[in-house]
Amino acid sequence: MEKGIAVKDITPGAEVRGVFAVTQAAQAQSRNGPYWRLTLADAGGSVEAKIWSPLSAEFTDIPTGALVLVEARAGTYRDQIQLTVEHLRLLDEAESAAVDPAELMPSSPFPLDDMLEELLELVREEFTHPGWRKLTQSVFKDDALRAAFRTCPAAKGVHHAYAGGLLEHTLSVFRLCRRFADQYAELDRQTLLAGALFHDFGKIREFSGGIANDYTDEGRLIGHLELCIEMLTPFLAKSGLEEGLQRHLRHLILSHHGTAEFGAVRLPQTAEALALHFADNMDAKMAQCRDLFAQIAEGSWTPYQATLNRALYKGPRTPDTPPAKSRPKSRHAPREELLSLL
Structure with missing residues (x-):
């Protein structure tokens, strides 16, 4: 089964269609009714997604670890990309087995x-x-x-x-x-x-x-x-x-x-x-x-990071400074x- 778009390639305003792993799923209540708050992940990272009412009522359970086919629109919330889900379907066992695990599991960049x-x-x-x-x-x-x-x-x-x-x-x-x-x-x-x-x-x-x-x-x-x-x-x-x-x-x-x-x-x-x-x-x-x-997509500032209680500025590098070395073999x-x- 085709993976579709990767998390790292999602940009604000984009139409999203792809297979992701559900790493978090919780129901909550808003003024307009119940909704689902999800974290969807693949090998490139994770993104928060919301399923708003009335679509949210179609799901009684979205288990963590499940693979889902998602169609959504990407926006931003507090400087972070967030998906508004327009369609979501849980993959069956055969469909899940046909997805390459390497496309869904983030791993260290070093061997x-x-x-x-x-x-x-x-x-x-x-x-x-x-x-x-x-x-x-x-x-x-x-x-x-x-x-x-x-x-x-x-x-x-x-x-x-x-x-x-x-x-x-x-x-x-x-x-x-x-x-x-x-x-x-x-x-x-x-x-x-x-x-x-x-x-x-x-x-x-x-x-x-x-x-x-x-x-x-x-x-x-x-x-x-x-x-x-x-x-x-x-x-x-x-x-x-x-x-x-x-x-x-x-x-x-x-x-x-x-x-x-x-x-x-x-x-x-x-x-x-x-x-x-x-x-x-x-x-x-x-x-x-x-x-x-x-x-960082544009400029020099990162999104706000709650664990650091700040956004970070990536300053200009000193000219002729060698690039940081990756871990040697x-x-x-x-x-x-x-x-x-x-």
């Missing part, structure tokens, strides 16, 4: 296998203390955990909210923390890097992944900080890692959000916890900037060889 190979090589290189080495290697030798970590998103919608986002974000935070450790001698390098490696590991169980990526029940009720501790506990018990280092790792995981307002169980109370928090926050903020700059050994070395 997942290359990123995983690089991270595995850094793990082998950095963790020389026997306890840290046994812990990190045993976790990544678990086939199920490694496969889930490779494809898991890092968020539902704020940053790295796509397949491979957790891997991309973790590798970036790990790289930043290596630089921090090079700069500041007061940091315990291996403890900080263990925190970087595992700080968001619980998101494997916090998010469902897939086309309709959403919070799991345990993700909503417990959250990825505590889930990470739960997941690591059996590996820590067998690692031989000193109790003080185990306790410090737990603190890094539970405090890396920085403040209780943003979900930290404890404030960062060690130099390593502060460094990890700032590395994590920096990478998340830069990912949001990158996504916002990609949305891995120079390391094949993943299978790295796993044999772990």
Whole structure:
């Protein structure tokens, strides 16, 4: 079945016809009657859509994860594109199977296998203390955990909210923390890097992944900080890692959000916890900037971003500045060889 128009190609005033995945669907009430508020997504991003009355009454249920054929008109609301749906039909099983999943699932712009190979090589290189080495290697030798970590998103919608986002974000935070450790001698390098490696590991169980990526029940009720501790506990018990280092790792995981307002169980109370928090926050903020700059159609200002409480200005680049480099392809050994070395 033909995909039709992609989200990234929708412009204000355009007539839209295409197949999208429903990632959010909720009924609400307006002065003119009940309506549906949807988020429609494909590999290029997502867009909000509304089904107004009386058309809204034709739908008793629009399940998240469903694929739908949509005809709509594109407008803008608060500087963001919004669709007014004129026709919507849920695809049946055969039609859904005929749609290429790669056209519907956003994924990291960087090759997942290359990123995983690089991270595995850094793990082998950095963790020389026997306890840290046994812990990190045993976790990544678990086939199920490694496969889930490779494809898991890092968020539902704020940053790295796509397949491979957790891997991309973790590798970036790990790289930043290596630089921090090079700069500041007061940091315990291996403890900080263990925190970087595992700080968001619980998101494997916090998010469902897939086309309709959403919070799991345990993700909503417990959250990825505590889930990470739960997941690591059996590996820590067998690692031989000193109790003080185990306790410090737990603190890094539970405090890396920085403040209780943003979900930290404890404030960062060690130099390593502060460094990890700032590395994590920096990478998340830069990912949001990158996504916002990609949305600029005209001028130099991005749409307003609620999570940042501002729009962003993309200033002129200094002449003769080389363009930002994309992530280089891995120079390391094949993943299978790295796993044999772990």
